[in-house]
Amino acid sequence: MPTRNDAALWTGLIKISSDSSQTLQAQIRQAIVSAILDRQISLSMPLPSCRILADKLGVARGTVVLAFQQLVDQGFLIARERRGHFVNPEVLTAPPRPSRKPRGTSKIDWKARRQVMASELPGPPKNENWMQSSYPFVYGQFDPALFPTAEWRECNRMALAVLEIRNWAADMVDRDDPLLIEQIQARLLPRRGIFANPDEIIVTLGAQNALYMLSTLLMQRGARVAMENPGYPDARSIFRLAGAETLPVRVDSEGMDIDAIPADADFVFVTPSHHCPTMVPLSRQRRQTLLSRADEHDWIVIEDDYDSQLADETPQEALKGLDHAGRVIYLGSMSKTLAPGLRLGYLVGPADLVAELRALRRFMLRHPPANNQRAVALFLSLGHHDALVRRLSTAFEERRSKLLEAIGRFMPEWEAADVPGGTSIWLKGPEGTDTRALAKAARGRGVIIEPGSRFFDGPEQSSPYMRLGISSIAVQHIEPGIRELSAVASRRSIAA
Incomplete structure (x- = not known):
């Protein structure tokens, strides 16, 4: 056990790094908590004084003072007048963490038991x-130099205000943050020529989550999905996981060749704003033809508004904005503007379809994290996204x-x-x-x-x-x- 003035042992227990993403204060707290829970500090031994520890770690004394005070507030340490800081005995009432024991090799053939071949897809x-x-x-991916760090921090701080926490901390079951739905409805969709009611919008964990829910809800084994070739590989894999058959359709300088879509297709997946991966937009004539053929052949059109969030010189409105028959399901996300790691997207469709998706989503993940929803809602409402x-x-x-x-x-x-x-x-x-x-x-x-x-x-x-x-x-x-x-x-x- 280290003694109070054994500097080498204390600095060995409490290591800090300038390369860490954590603040110095957080690193000190983490190290002390770990040492306490691992029984490396005895109850009778005071920790070094703030001045001595700050000197040995090469940090400001105030950093150690704040770290100690936080640990006192959390109940890990107790402060005894004129004696210093000690480990709180109540923390050690639980048994020590067991050491990790080596595990034997599993004898179960998990590949033989799987029902879908996800690992074999591209x-x-x-x-x-x-x-x-x-x-x-x-x-x-994103460029850290272009990320709106100050604005995003501001919105997260606002979301952590007491009154805001009351809005998002409760289990929302199958609902979404009403402010975010309002902002998607008012700020994002009109730019794409889409005007939707709140009950026609659902928040997703990105466009892929929306595709997976749609395929799970709507595609039976053997369903036929026409999609661009070349095209979005993960969409192709998601449809195949659902048991659907994908029908490759050629792409030229006007986008997907609508005349080449088989009449007996059940679904058409398309990226009309910027085709994945050639970036060619679907021409106006072909957009009208697709919607007409969809009505004629009873197709459901899944529109992934791929790479459309940025401002184009001559933007075309989304297929969903031209759809008057309710056949187009629209997918959007914040990945290309705010951050792909946020995993936040949205789907727009008929109200009865969105209600079914909410019921399905509840069994999968209930709802995307509500604190992120509120932070993004604030980011949109303050004009930061624009x-x-x-x-x-x-x-x-x-x-x-x-x-x-x-x-x-x-x-x-x-x-x-x-x-x-x-x-x-x-x-x-x-x-x-x-x-x-x-x-x-x-x-x-x-x-x-x-x-x-x-x-x-x-x-x-x-x-x-x-x-x-x-x-x-x-x-x-x-x-x-x-x-x-x-x-x-x-x-x-x-x-x-």
């Missing part, structure tokens, strides 16, 4: 450490132009889809290019790209296509990143 890109990359042309959209739109347009310019200069043999708006660019390489091999080689030079093969229906194979994201790479890194990528692509070993 996985996400392996970009876990993209922030450490010099040139992350990663789609769907300001963020303007800032991101300007920044991403600059990056898109810079990327196209760099591709034209250093990779002129590659065909780049020059489509306004959005957060990525789709490219086609020279004949024989294998972008999977290119991605692997480029990663060794600090460049992360996304091979295009995963977007096509069928077994993954070599493909000359790739997607370059612009949301997470600083503008000054784009040109040198493309130079590095060009150097890798020019090597003859990349060709298949």
Whole structure:
């Protein structure tokens, strides 16, 4: 056991790091709590004085004072006049935490018992450490330099006010934050030409959660879902998990070829604002044709308003805004503007469908975290989101132009889809290019790209296509990143 003045042992027990995301005060509290619960501090031994501990840890005395006071308030420490701080005996009335014992190897064949083959479906890109990359042309991530840190903190502080806590801390069962529904209804949907009632909106844990609920609720085994090819791979996998059959439909310069959709399809999944992954918008004529054919053939249209949150020069209203028959189910999210890690989206559909989705969601997760819902509602109501959209739109347009310019200069043999708006660019390489091999080689030079093969229906194979994201790479890194990528692509070993 350390003694009160044994500095080496105390600094060994209480370690702090400047690289930690926690404050110094929080790190000190965590270390002391851990030492108390592990019985490393005896009841009869006072902790070092605040002055001595601050000196040994290299922190301000006030930091230690506040940490000790918090631990006293929480009941971990007690302060005895003129003697110092001691461990509260009541904390140690529970038995000590048991040591971890090695477990034997499981003899159960879990793969044989599973009812769905989720692990065998295509996985996400392996970009876990993209922030450490010099040139992350990663789609769907955020740029910390553009994140509205001060505004988001303000909204979270407001959500933690006493009166606000009363609004969101109770179990909402199958309901959503009424302020967030109001803000989605008033601030987000009208920009897409959609005017909905509150009972036609449900909050989801992102667009994928909405797709999973829809497939669970509506798709029986053998249902036929027409979708773009290339298209959104996770949507394809979600539909197949539900037992549905996906019907690949070609895409051209006007988006999904509506004439190629089989008449006997049950559902049509489409990304009309910016097609995933080429970014091509569905033409006005094809939008009208899709809605007409849907009514004629009794299709349900699932509209993923993919990459539409940013301001386009010539925006088209969503399919849902043109729908007068109630056949379009609209999915939106806050991923491309606020943060993908927030996992907050929304679905708009007929009131009776939304009521069924609420009943289903209650058995899955009850409702998305209400504190996050309230913080986002405040973020929208204070105008922070509108300001963020303007800032991101300007920044991403600059990056898109810079990327196209760099591709034209250093990779002129590659065909780049020059489509306004959005957060990525789709490219086609020279004949024989294998972008999977290119991605692997480029990663060794600090460049992360996304091979295009995963977007096509069928077994993954070599493909000359790739997607370059612009949301997470600083503008000054784009040109040198493309130079590095060009150097890798020019090597003859990349060709298949």
